[in-house]
Amino acid sequence: MDDRIIEHAHTLVDWSARIEAGNDVVVSVDEGAHELGVAVAEQLGDRDANMVVTYSSDEMDRAYQRAHGEEFATDPEYEHALYDRADSVLSLRGTRNTSAGADISEETQTAYAQAREGIREARLDTDWVSTVHPTRALAQQAGMSYEAYQDFVYDAILRDWEELAEEMSQLKELLDAGSEVRIVKDDKTDLTMSIENRTAVNSAASVAYDSHNLPSGEVFTAPADTAGQVVFDVPMTIRGTRIQNARLVFKDGVVVDIEADAGEDVLRSIVETDGGAERLGELGIGMNRGIDRITDQILFDEKMGGTVHLALGRAYEACLPEGESGNQSAVHVDLITNMQREGTRLEIDGEVIQRDGYFRWEEQFEG
Known part of the structure; x- marks a missing residue:
């Protein structure tokens, strides 16, 4: 594993989220952020924190929203409870397709956002932190080679x-x-x-x-x-x-x-x-x-x-x-x-x- 991924995880857990022993932490891992997820899990384990991992995928979101009607369940209790009881939520973003949701109708996206407003608020009430793991899709979107994009990301993240x-x-x-x-x-x-x-x-x-x-x-x-x-x-x-x-x-x-x-x-x-x-x-x-x-x-x-x-x-x-x-x-x-x-x-x-x-x-x- 690239040493910069380990340093990224260390910065996220210690400087950004200030995780302590016994904290209840939800880690949301995008489909392209697996390596960072592994490094973060190790950091959390080293600090004796409690961890629940959820999987996030733009393609899964697309499939769900396109197949669903526009009457989404408002603030589902089971998901609300997860964030209500969490101390921290760490979102590790790293998509494999930056245009995965391009063919979801505006009406559906708006209805989905409105239905989940309470979930968003519950997550924002935690000590949440969002970060990005470099993927080839993100490098392509930026018009950069994958190696150059990795350098760019870590120059922005691994700072004083x-x-x-x-x-x-x-x-x-x-x-x-x-x-x-x-x-x-x-x-x-x-x-x-x-x-x-x-x-x-x-x-x-x-x-x-x-x-x-x-x-x-x-x-x-x-x-x-x-x-x-x-x-x-x-x-x-x-x-x-x-x-x-x-x-x-x-x-x-x-x-x-x-x-x-x-x-x-x-x-x-x-x-x-x-x-x-x-x-x-x-x-x-x-x-x-x-x-x-x-x-x-x-x-x-x-x-x-x-x-x-x-x-x-x-x-x-x-x-x-x-x-x-x-x-x-x-x-x-x-x-x-x-x-x-x-x-x-x-x-x-x-x-x-x-x-x-x-x-x-x-x-x-x-x-």
């Missing part, structure tokens, strides 16, 4: 997370103290949103930081009162469909217009899922410079230094004041815009804190 957390704390402090964020990119992107009374999350790949992805390397918060327009120029595959150059217009916090060069129908279907899907639940700012290219995998792409992502749908409670529920939805779908372009800027309360993709504390920043 404490050092990156310290750097990202500078942005968290600015967001916590701010009231309004503005994103300006070109004549098609000028978006403002309120962040007043919000708490930003320093997403340093550990539940100790309210961070649940490995790799991570972003600072995110929950915006409100969004106004203006934004173009997402980073192509993404969502629900098995390619989304390209999506343009959203917001008024009074709600999406009022949608355009896209490709995948517009899918995007409209997402926005129409429920009332919360037409509002933003997240503003995320990528800061992981170990991610140096777009790979069509949201777990990596949204963390890339010099990008900003906005999520339609559910807001994370960690960003909200106590007692405030925030934006609720059955979906949380991220869209990315690349700020590494001349003339772009990210402002907090009128002050430029990032220009052309570089923060003011980076040597490349030009004030």
Whole structure:
């Protein structure tokens, strides 16, 4: 076994999930992530944790949803109980076919997501962490050789997370103290949103930081009162469909217009899922410079230094004041815009804190 897989498992169990003896851990293993699953199982056994393994497969999900009607059981109790009683859920993603769900109807996918909203909430109430094991399908999607893709993945994951957390704390402090964020990119992107009374999350790949992805390397918060327009120029595959150059217009916090060069129908279907899907639940700012290219995998792409992502749908409670529920939805779908372009800027309360993709504390920043 590649030593990097063992190091990946060690980082996941110790730094990210903070597993201790006696913890009840659910490990969800994708069909292509078997090797990482073996390494994680060994790490959990070494720490005297308790483990239940579930198998996850995009092709099985496709077969089930296509054969089923659109009346799915809402929050099945047997699955709910598994997450209700778990301390941690480790999701080891590694698909063998990135387009496995491309021929599931939008109506079926929406109905399935809505029926499972409670299951999603139960999982998110645990110390959950999601990570990716490199597969040939993911390498192909990224347009890379398998060996090069492996190097890319481990460069993003096997980092000095404490050092990156310290750097990202500078942005968290600015967001916590701010009231309004503005994103300006070109004549098609000028978006403002309120962040007043919000708490930003320093997403340093550990539940100790309210961070649940490995790799991570972003600072995110929950915006409100969004106004203006934004173009997402980073192509993404969502629900098995390619989304390209999506343009959203917001008024009074709600999406009022949608355009896209490709995948517009899918995007409209997402926005129409429920009332919360037409509002933003997240503003995320990528800061992981170990991610140096777009790979069509949201777990990596949204963390890339010099990008900003906005999520339609559910807001994370960690960003909200106590007692405030925030934006609720059955979906949380991220869209990315690349700020590494001349003339772009990210402002907090009128002050430029990032220009052309570089923060003011980076040597490349030009004030």
